[in-house]
Amino acid sequence: MKGIRYITEGAALLALFVALLLFSLYIPVVGTIFQLALAVPFIVYTVRHGWKKAILFLVVGLLLTLLFGNVLTLPFTFVFGIGGLAIGMLYRQKQKRYTILLGGTVAFSLGLLLLFVGANVIFNVNLMEQINNALDQSINQSIEMMKSLGQDVKESQIDQMRDAFDMFKNLLPLLIVIGGVILAFFSQLIATPILKRTGYEVQAFPPFREFKLPKSILWYYLIALILSFPSFNIEQGTFMYVAIINIVMGLQMLVVLQGISFIFYFSHQKGYAKAIPIVVTILALIIPIILQIVRILGIIDLGFNLRKQLDTKK
Structure with missing residues (x-):
């Protein structure tokens, strides 16, 4: 059977x-x-x-x-x-x-x-060559579209587009x-x-406010951030350069998640409406300055365990 x-x-x-x-x-x-x-x-x-x-x-x-x-x-x-x-x-x-x-x-x-x-x-x-060709074609189409609209396309604008696409590839x-x-x-x-x-018991995802990274992530982030400084003079396009910028960007995203999680935790502890942390998260994804604040909040929470301090004040 x-x-x-x-x-x-x-x-x-x-x-x-x-x-x-x-x-x-x-x-x-x-x-x-x-x-x-x-x-x-x-x-x-x-x-x-x-x-x-x-x-x-x-x-x-x-x-x-x-x-x-x-x-x-x-x-x-x-x-x-x-x-x-x-x-x-x-x-x-x-x-x-x-x-x-x-x-x-x-x-x-x-x-x-x-x-x-x-x-x-x-x-x-x-596939990398195909991606390169697609990006070059996209740049050329953007330039042609800007010219057709009567805009003066400056060399600096073209360089900015190429830098953005190079970053995408890296x-x-x-x-x-x-x-x-x-x-x-x-x-x-x-x-x-x-x-x-089918009768299988599935655990629920813990509330997002309980999401917390290990403290060691903060040290990895700081080391990678320091290595990305221009003073280290790492040549663009090399394996080391690609590895560092990917690590920095990846850890930045994790730190932002930590910050957003803290906002949800803080809102829950204070009994605020559930819509408030959601609105703050949406604004952070839209407005760069708010995103920076959330990232700093994530760094502080990782370094000083703000949640524990909130718990002791209750």
Whole structure:
């Protein structure tokens, strides 16, 4: 009976995966939403039947991708399959939700990185070169549009655009990790109600106000920030330069999250309306000066444990 169950459940989940894949491939715009759910069949199957059977499930999923899609869609199935297996195993081990999010982020990020490498090695497609061409084309189109509107395009403006696009290319590793976070989060978000309906007990995410980074992050941030100073004269485009700016930007985002979490904590402790920290967060994402204040708040909270001081005053 167990053998029949894992085969029938596998067939049903594979049919769901194929449907999601076809929707994501052939329905514009809305297909992106279906794409976010591609890892869910792998998550559910891994939770219910373990990683050994899940690997076979992934192999069959790759074969079905060839049958219903094309060779170019194989890497996407691989990325979502690996991410789904990792998240499913962490669910099966009853890990905490943030641990599952971290594990899923690592798996998806590695999958996306392999996607870049595999595209170059297997399909002889240099994605970095394609990105460079697309960015150059975007710059040229922007210049032509400005000229058509009668604007005088200065060399300094062109240099600023090129600097911005160069920064985008240098931050590609960080963007891959952010992509991994997004895929892992939405995969969990969609899989959770399905797992609950199958009788699996899923832990809830702790309130965001309880999110707190280890204090060591502050030291890593300060060291990386110091290394990024012009006085160290690290040549642009080198591995060291790319590594440092990605670490600095990544840690800055974490410090901002710490600051936003403190705002939610402070608001909760004071009994303020729930809308207040949400509005402050939105304003921080829009207005740079508020974002800077939130970042400083995150640094102070990390260094001096403001939450503990708030608790002692109660």
